[in-house]
Amino acid sequence: MPEKTYHHGDLKNALIAAGIDILAKEGMGGLSLRKAARKAGVSHAAPYAHFTDKQALIAAIATDGHSKIYARLASVMEQYPGDPLRQLIEIAWSYIEFGLQEADHFRVMFSGAVEKERDYPALVEITGKNFGLVRQLTVRCQAAGILAPGDPDLAAVGMWGLVHGFVSLLLEGQISHTVTDRYSQRELLIAALNQISRVPIDLQNYSTPPDGG
Amino acid sequence: MPEKTYHHGDLKNALIAAGIDILAKEGMGGLSLRKAARKAGVSHAAPYAHFTDKQALIAAIATDGHSKIYARLASVMEQYPGDPLRQLIEIAWSYIEFGLQEADHFRVMFSGAVEKERDYPALVEITGKNFGLVRQLTVRCQAAGILAPGDPDLAAVGMWGLVHGFVSLLLEGQISHTVTDRYSQRELLIAALNQISRVPIDLQNYSTPPDGG
DNA sequence: TCCCTGAACTTGACACTGTCAAGATTCTAG
DNA sequence: CTAGAATCTTGACAGTGTCAAGTTCAGGGA
Known part of the structure; x- marks a missing residue:
């Protein structure tokens, strides 16, 4: 069980997975960085540590x-x-x-x-x-x-x-x-x-x- | 030369043309309703009279x-x-x-x-x-x-x-x-x-x- | 052990977007 | 000429991408 730590540990892959999931459920139009971040349980600007x-x-x-x-x-x-x-x-x-x-x-x-x-x-x-x-x-x-x-x-x-x-x-x-x-x-x-x-x-x-x- | 009247006259087609133009110059990511409206010389919500x-x-x-x-x-x-x-x-x-x-x-x-x-x-x-x-x-x-x-x-x-x-x-x-x-x-x-x-x-x-x- | 540097993350802000509601203007049918 | 419909404007709201500044934390060198 992953503890809820300040550092996510595998945020990059979590964001990719979240993105794919959003894509499957809401299509291209529903895909946003903030939504992926939310899904991964991090703040809205966290993705910028892994994606420019x-x-x-x-x-x-x-x-x-x-x-x-x-x-x-x-x-x-x-x-x-x-x-x-x-x-x-x-x-x-x-x-x-x-x-x-x-x-x-x-x-x-x-x-x-x-x-x-x-x-x-x-x-x-x-x-x-x-x-x-x-x-x-x-x-x-x-x-x-x-x-x-x-x-x-x-x-x-x-x-x-x-x-x-x-x-x-x-x-x-x-x-x-x-x-x-x-x-x-x-x-x-x-x-x-x-x-x-x-x-x-x-x-x-x-x-x-x-x-x- | 088209006078600058309150009613555009052919806004629907103007918006389509503007959209195509934006597409050619900035790609899909640059296409927005507001930008098309601006380009056609109308306010940002005008398109909603012609497109739902x-x-x-x-x-x-x-x-x-x-x-x-x-x-x-x-x-x-x-x-x-x-x-x-x-x-x-x-x-x-x-x-x-x-x-x-x-x-x-x-x-x-x-x-x-x-x-x-x-x-x-x-x-x-x-x-x-x-x-x-x-x-x-x-x-x-x-x-x-x-x-x-x-x-x-x-x-x-x-x-x-x-x-x-x-x-x-x-x-x-x-x-x-x-x-x-x-x-x-x-x-x-x-x-x-x-x-x-x-x-x-x-x-x-x-x-x-x-x-x- | 302590500190310190850099990575990972948060908070707050900005401009921009799609969309709606309310009002102003103009066209048109009767 | 007038009433109603069509068109357009203004103003607002939530959501977005992105940046800047600050916070937390892991790891290495003293």
Whole structure:
């Protein structure tokens, strides 16, 4: 049990956690430094000992989100070694699940909430790591004939773009309801992937994520 | 020259224009109702005669953005009748140009800044119209063998997702600099489109938008 | 042991924001 | 011409990001 001391002990992480919580419950508009401070049980100016800015807290929250995505994707990657098609599908699905479940956290990461990423090295590093993972997946899919051959960087941009754009449009309600009413999100994903896949993906075989996912 | 009268005359549109201007110069963080009011030369509470909320102004700005995109895309569509491949490429390019040139306006439209689109019928209508246009393009591309056959709604989601995701990732600096340093945005787009296109798109032929675009 | 330096935190202030209520002004339908 | 609606102003309130000054506390050197 943490004693109530003058020094919090782990305020920085407590503020990040509080911020993520506020984000989940009230969305971007409800997120404020003072509210996070209140939630962590400290005074309104305490955060300035750990974050230069509100921007800095937001950047930390975004960094946390990217780390969580990396952990998810890496875990899925390990789960299906030697099956790049399954890796592609389940990694995309995992990405989408995160986006839909943690919508506002996802938005903080990809919606320009962090105005100058350059200023936050940890953020730059983790986003680079994520791109590397996507690139790695791309290379394997190319070797397996799932994706077209060519510069893997270019293929990675196309593939990731497809998946990311799909979540974004879904998240912002840009996809007509005449479509979303007729198909499940999983079906929509498979269909989207089928547009870049060189081998046809049979909906039957991949209609649901396998158990133990 | 507009006289300085008590009644502004066109305050609603003036506020939208002011908002767009602020967005372009200071980004989302700099946008406030009071600043827009100041810019339009009215008192700080005047906007409430035309917008119930700050959200309502943001929704109006988003609606304006979607209309502008629609106008762009429709114009490109007319420019190349009977050439669906060119339509696909130049529509995608035009979409991307808007996103990159009017980055913050674009973000307002696609980043959850409008929390309840449902409440803004004009916004819902124009986004539906845009999806219709994308769908129309998709059908033509399918007929020409450029996109895989099948439910055009599904194909539209995949195609639009690809383009939209590409802009979003570019805009938020998620694409590794090792990639963006080596290729122009136009090249990246062509490469991305090549991943969903059934017919290979020769970079040579489409490296630049044709004159008069 | 004492002190002292720096980090972590509090208190108080400032300008700015979204929003509401009350009043002033102008437009327009009858 | 007049009544009511639409538009706009003024003034207020709570909440916000941020800074400056002071308070508490942990750890190291004497």
